[in-house]
Amino acid sequence: MRISKYISCTLLTSILLISCGGGSDSEPPIDPVVPVVLDPSAATLIFPDDNTECNEGIINANDESKSTVNFQWSTSENTDSYEIKIKNLDTGSVTTAISSTNQTDVLINRGTPYEWYVISLANGASSTATSDTWTFYNQGPGIENYAPFPAVAINPQRGATISNTNTTVTLEWSTSDVDDDIVSYEVLFDNIDAPTTSLGTTIEPNIEATIMTGNTYYWKVITTDSFGNTSSSELFEFRVE
Structure with a gap:
């Protein structure tokens, strides 16, 4: 009787082990969770203000024909960094700056008209968002009257x-x-x-x-x-x- 009980327990244990381990190969793999990256929203420009004279730049000590202007805009949603485009309306040349915050200092010519806008960027997102475009004059030495902005x-x-x-x-x-x-x-x-x-x-x-x-x-x-x-x-x- 002891032998029979031992055999019965051994068989039962083997059946349970086979039952527990036999279904692992047939279970579907679990897909990894892919994070959703939301598209960034457009920033709102703050400074330099549209269609105005910018007189808050810091004149460059080595070249008084240039000054450093602090460009500012609102923080936009789902944004990791910003690309700032500043176009010299006299020459057509474009200066690009990158910032991880909602402001950046850029050295530009004095007595010169500019237009500028900001592109919002998000890591992992293919889409971007672009702000409105504003124009301004960077104040120049001794200028009493500015030329109109280009049409x-x-x-x-x-x-x-x-x-x-x-x-x-x-x-x-x-x-x-x-x-x-x-x-x-x-x-x-x-x-x-x-x-x-x-x-x-x-x-x-x-x-x-x-x-x-x-x-x-x-x-x-x-x-x-x-x-x-x-x-x-x-x-x-x-x-x-």
Whole structure:
């Protein structure tokens, strides 16, 4: 009887071991948890303020034609770092700065118009978010009156294709001036990429131009203030189909 009990216990133990271990190969693998990366939101610009003169820069001791300006913006959601783009509107050159906070110091030219914006970045996210674009003048030595900011195309938008439903198009633009003393605009317009034909001058931010189907047109705006200071816009273009 003792032998039988021993055999029975041994068989039972073996069956239990086989039952417990036999199902491991058939269980599906557990997928790793992949963290969700949220897209960043756009920052709101704070300083330098839009369409103003920036007079808070620290003049460079080695070169008084430059000053260090502290650019500031709001902290945006789901953002790990910021890319700041600062464009010299006189030369078209762009300075890029990277910051992990909502401000950064950048050395720029004095007496010069700039535009700037901020791109929000998130680690692991393919999408970015871009703030509005602001313009400002960095204060210069002895300047009593600033030239207007270069005009920006409103209609047709830069690179647009429009339908030729009429023989004319209304060119529209926007601009601003720290001193608020703009007196006139001259528009150069042609189907060559270096327009020299003047459509005349106007006190309004729009003017009519004659167009034809199948052509690409180029135009720019020269803005003048009451002191005779001028600014020339970038070259705008659109196609008529």
